[in-house]
Amino acid sequence: MKAYWIAHVDVTDPEQYTEYTRRAPAVFARYGGRLLARGGRAEALEGRATPQRNVVIEFDSYDQALACYRSAEYQEARGHREGAAQAEVIIVEGLSG
Numbered sequence: 001m002k003a004y005w006i007a008h009v010d011v012t013d014p015e016q017y018t019e020y021t022r023r024a025p026a027v028f029a030r031y032g033g034r035l036l037a038r039g040g041r042a043e044a045l046e047g048r049a050t051p052q053r054n055v056v057i058e059f060d061s062y063d064q065a066l067a068c069y070r071s072a073e074y075q076e077a078r079g080h081r082e083g084a085a086q087a088e089v090i091i092v093e094g095l096s097g
Contacts, residue, residue: 002094003062005033005069008051009087016084023077031068033057051088065091 005028011017025035037056044050059065068074069091081087 001061001096003059003065004036004092004094005055005057005059005065005089006092007053007055007057007087007089009053009055009085010051011053011085013084017081020077020080020084023080024074027071027074027077028057028068030073031064031071032060033065033068034059062091062093 027033028035034057035055036058037054039053039055042050042054057065059068069089
């Protein structure tokens with residue numbers, strides 16, 4: 001079953017955050033991740049206010065998505081996000097069939 005990496009991000013240092021956005025997509029691709037949404041228009045209809053950025057990445061499996069997040073390559077890229085953004089990241093398994 002496919003899995004989805006969903007991130008809600010509020011950027012506090014756009015210049016530093018750019019370094020993260022430069023590096024992370026290559027890591028996602030190495031693990032078969034496909035960016036479905038990255039930034040763009042969004043509106044909160046229920047719950048908390050809309051974060052500045054919403055990101056959805058599709059993976060072929062839950063294990064692939066976790067492996068990507070836990071990889072040394074992603075953790076190195078993630079280091080460039082430290083101090084530049086507040087992020088919530090979840091991985092959710094898709095529906096079967």
